[in-house]
Amino acid sequence: MLEAKAAAQRVQESIASAMVALSHRIHAFPELGFQEERASEWVGEALASGGFTVSQGVANLPTAIEATIGSGDLVIALCAEYDALPEIGHACGHNVIASAAVTAALSLAPLVDELGLTLKVLGTPAEEGGGGKILMLDAGIFDHIHAAMMVHPSPREDVEMRALAVSHMLIEYQGKTAHASAAPEKGINAGDALTVAQVSIGLLRQQLPSNCQVHGIVAHGGEAPNVIPGRTEAHYYLRSTTLAGLEDVRPRINRCFEAGALATGATLRITELSPPYSEFDTDSRIAAYYVNNATALGRQFDPISGTAKPMGGSTDMANVSLKLPSIHPMLRIDCGDSVNHQPEFAAHCAEASADKALLEGGLAMAWTIIDLATDEQERDRLMRRVPAAD
Structure with a gap:
């Protein structure tokens, strides 16, 4: 397991500049939900260059992607979002989310066979109100997947998304x-x-x-x-x-x-305008692995005080979490007094702190997937939940 993590980190370090460039490229050309033609193409090209088989337009959604590598019996999905907000662009940092997912995927790609993994990256359009993941759920794209994860930039470092x-x-x-x-x-x-x-x-x-x-x-x-x-x-x-x-x-x-x-x-x-988004059910075991890995990389999680606001935003990843074990950690970036969905936050999502967050968040996800694949008890728990594909 430690050797696999070291190997994944070496790959992450070798692709770091390309992953930051991908994030900045998506950030510079914001596209609204179901219109993410360039972003989905760029994400698909990056994955194809790393050996993934990429299918564009899955679930009858032109900008949805399903990229796959490996043939192991444990199937893990990384979710990439890339839609922007009207007028204020990537003020929720979906450029960071997409690039972090690609970072994790490419870091793991050389290891999937020895880990017994089938690794998928799902490019999920229209999170900002269109419910792309829910449409993909309904179309069966998440069938036979054992666990899913993504990371999200935020003013706070948190292991879970407190979604409404x-x-x-x-x-x-x-x-x-x-x-x-x-x-x-x-x-x-x-x-x-x-x-x-x-x-x-x-x-x-x-x-x-x-x-x-x-x-x-x-x-x-x-x-x-x-x-x-x-x-x-x-x-x-x-x-x-x-x-x-x-x-x-x-x-x-x-x-x-x-x-x-x-x-x-x-x-x-x-x-x-879309199917309803649900509450989020964070998988505590996967979340614990992620916290250990992110902490090992120097990420520091913000304590939740008794006065912390219990309500948050909403995400269609929550609907995925009700179907299969999932996590949605928040990555703190240096954003001053700004918060998600402000133009000031959008500007910070293409700065050094966001670049660092996407690389560390991507590697933390890769390490977490290695933990899931190598912990026999955890692997068995996940695989018991989902019948094997035909």
């Missing part, structure tokens, strides 16, 4: 346009419908469970001040600690939107 379940909703009201001054009585005000809904949600917040969040934006509010809005559109997220909690509160939020339609006479349409 989330529902992504598109809210549309259809009314009737009219001259706002000469004949307002002939209109049906879709803007008023959305206003009523927003006020209702604002009042409801006092009665919502403390583990629940609801927030949104107006994506289209009307055409001109002198035209009664005939159409409005909003994007809303509803979050809770679990999928069950999400379902409990969802009817109350829906009634707020329905109130807008009832009050104004507009028609309402609510569309799910």
Whole structure:
């Protein structure tokens, strides 16, 4: 095991500059979910150069990748994200995530046969609201995989992602346009419908469970001040600690939107923009291996105080964790006072601290996979959970 880890580290050191270049390249050309054409191609090319067999467009998703090397009976997947956020680019550091996954994969590639591994890298599009991993789960891409992992940049070093379940909703009201001054009585005000809904949600917040969040934006509010809005559109997220909690509160939020339609006479349409994201179930045994390996590389995990905020963001990797043993550690980068989803954080994701994090996070994952492959008890635990592929 120690020899394998030393060999993986030698490979990681030899590819370090190329992995940093890959991260910076993805960072410089941000692409939105399901549009990551360049990023997915670059990730696929890097893996193919390391001996992986790469399939593009899996699960009927043009920018999804499945790359495979080895033929061992233990199957481990590394998940690579590479979508960016509108307007602010890689403000969640998916360039770091993708490059860390490739780093881990290439570091392990020469060792898969002696470790009895089949190693996969899954390029998963549209984590920022599109649910790419959930679509790939539904398509069977994660079938017969024994464990999965990824790492994520953050202001904190943490072994787990404290993820909330989330529902992504598109809210549309259809009314009737009219001259706002000469004949307002002939209109049906879709803007008023959305206003009523927003006020209702604002009042409801006092009665919502403390583990629940609801927030949104107006994506289209009307055409001109002198035209009664005939159409409005909003994007809303509803979050809770679990999928069950999400379902409990969802009817109350829906009634707020329905109130807008009832009050104004507009028609309402609510569309799910992706399957709901679930809560995260971190596999404690894999996480313990990762902590040991990351600590050996000099990573220092931040203590969780009693006043630490228990709620966090959401990820479609959480849905994967409910199906198979998974981890999603957070990598601290030097980001000043900024946090994920701020443009300042995006800038830090292509700086030296992020480069160091991706290399160390990638190697820590590689070492963790070596532990899983060489610990007979752990290997047996993972393999008992999943039937062998046909």
